[in-house]
Amino acid sequence: MIRTTALSKVYRSRERQVTALDGVDLHVREGEIFGVLGRSGAGKSTLIRCVNLLERPTSGTVEVGGRELTSLSASALRAERRGIGMIFQHFNLLSSRTVAGNVAVPLEIAGVPRRDRARRVAELLDLVGLVEHAKAYPAQLSGGQKQRVGIARALAAEPRVLLSDEATSALDPETTRSILALLRDLRDRLGLTILLITHEMDVVKNICDSAALMEGGRIVESGTVPELLGRSDSRLAREMFPLGTPALLAGRTLVDITFRGEETAQPFISTLARTYNVDVNVLGAAVESVGGRQIGRMRISLDGTFEHNVVPIGYLREQGLQVDVIDEAEAGSGTEHTTSDADVAAADGVALAGKEL
Numbered sequence: 473m474i475r476t477t478a479l480s481k482v483y484r485s486r487e488r489q490v491t492a493l494d495g496v497d498l499h500v501r502e503g504e505i506f507g508v509l510g511r512s513g514a515g516k517s518t519l520i521r522c523v524n525l526l527e528r529p530t531s532g533t534v535e536v537g538g539r540e541l542t543s544l545s546a547s548a549l550r551a552e553r554r555g556i557g558m559i560f561q562h563f564n565l566l567s568s569r570t571v572a573g574n575v576a577v578p579l580e581i582a583g584v585p586r587r588d589r590a591r592r593v594a595e596l597l598d599l600v601g602l603v604e605h606a607k608a609y610p611a612q613l614s615g616g617q618k619q620r621v622g623i624a625r626a627l628a629a630e631p632r633v634l635l636s637d638e639a640t641s642a643l644d645p646e647t648t649r650s651i652l653a654l655l656r657d658l659r660d661r662l663g664l665t666i667l668l669i670t671h672e673m674d675v676v677k678n679i680c681d682s683a684a685l686m687e688g689g690r691i692v693e694s695g696t697v698p699e700l701l702g703r704s705d706s707r708l709a710r711e712m713f714p715l716g717t718p719a720l721l722a723g724r725t726l727v728d729i730t731f732r733g734e735e736t737a738q739p740f741i742s743t744l745a746r747t748y749n750v751d752v753n754v755l756g757a758a759v760e761s762v763g764g765r766q767i768g769r770m771r772i773s774l775d776g777t778f779e780h781n782v783v784p785i786g787y788l789r790e791q792g793l794q795v796d797v798i799d800e801a802e803a804g805s806g807t808e809h810t811t812s813d814a815d816v817a818a819a820d821g822v823a824l825a826g827k828e829l
């Protein structure tokens with residue numbers, strides 16, 4: 473649905489030049505929610521602004537819905553942009569207009585007749601749960617309500633694509649969750665494709681089907697969340713589902729289990745303990761339930777050395793779980809044999825807390 477090819481953007485001023493994008497190949501599939509993560513200055517805003525050509529790339533191409541935007545005339549580009557809505561961190565609402573008045577702006581620009589406009593605005597406010605606030609002014613709204621107005625306005629022209637530029641960064645965690653739930657619901661109901669940029673790992677973890685990590689104007693890692701989880705070297709997966717540095721325990725085997733939605737670990741762990749009569753300790757888990765399916769990682773320790781546990785580990789692998797046995801090279805400094813399982817569990821915690829890049 474969205475494809476950028478070898479996208480580059482160089483900002484030049486008299487004193488210096490900055491390469492904000494350096495050959496970005498991005499592919500967002502139709503109907504997915506795709507999150508781009510990265511530290512400040514990584515190039516995220518430039519990328520999203522290049523997708524609807526608010527910013528002209530220095531080189532490379534941008535395709536949205538099969539049309540190459542970079543080759544369109546100004547008027548054809550204006551028409552294509554109607555199919556791309558955008559929401560912003562600071563909402564960008566007109567303070568002198570009511571909620572309904574703000575949502576009506578794109579319809580007025582598109583020349584929609586007054587009666588149709590009123591009907592469409594009512595539908596949009598219903599969609600975002602703001603019917604009762606139609607006559608309120610932005611100053612009378614909470615941050616979450618303002619962002620709902622921003623979302624309704626972005627959807628006014630019935631776009632197929634929604635771009636979100638740090639849309640929840642100015643909101644508290646609970647409001648963030650409700651806005652993310654709204655975005656997911658809108659994607660499901662309207663079949664939207666959503667590209668969002670964020671510096672919050674929790675946003676990606678909560679709603680994204682796919683994610684990319686940007687650094688220095690490049691995409692250094694990308695894939696669907698299950699694909700990323702399947703890569704042992706994925707930084708995004710480690711940040712999303714952190715288990716901490718493993719600490720080896722004398723006479724026990726440490727194992728990391730990754731499950732990607734097709735299976736859940738817990739029933740297998742119980743079966744494992746019963747069938748093979750092994751003592752299993754869960755040392756840490758970073759698990760999220762997405763659409764009724766569990767994805768995440770879990771660290772367990774099994775009684776005995778690796779040689780003693782070849783069969784139970786084989787059993788876990790046969791269940792379709794990704795199983796990584798941790799050896800000394802990967803373990804952290806806590807390898808003293810006095811470390812107890814309880815210490816390790818306390819150190820790892822059940823890592824569900826928010827994490828920022």
Ligand SMILES: Nc1ncnc2c1ncn2[C@@H]1O[C@H](COP(=O)(O)OP(=O)(O)OP(=O)(O)O)[C@@H](O)[C@H]1O
Nearest residue numbers: 483490491492510511512513514515516517518519
């Ligand atoms: N209009 C501009 N003129 C010159 N340099 C710019 C301009 N916009 C961005 N840059 C530079 O391009 C680089 C990427 O900036 P960009 O805003 O895309 O990063 P970002 O990942 O979105 O960061 P943030 O999360 O802080 O917004 C930075 O070095 C920034 O200083």
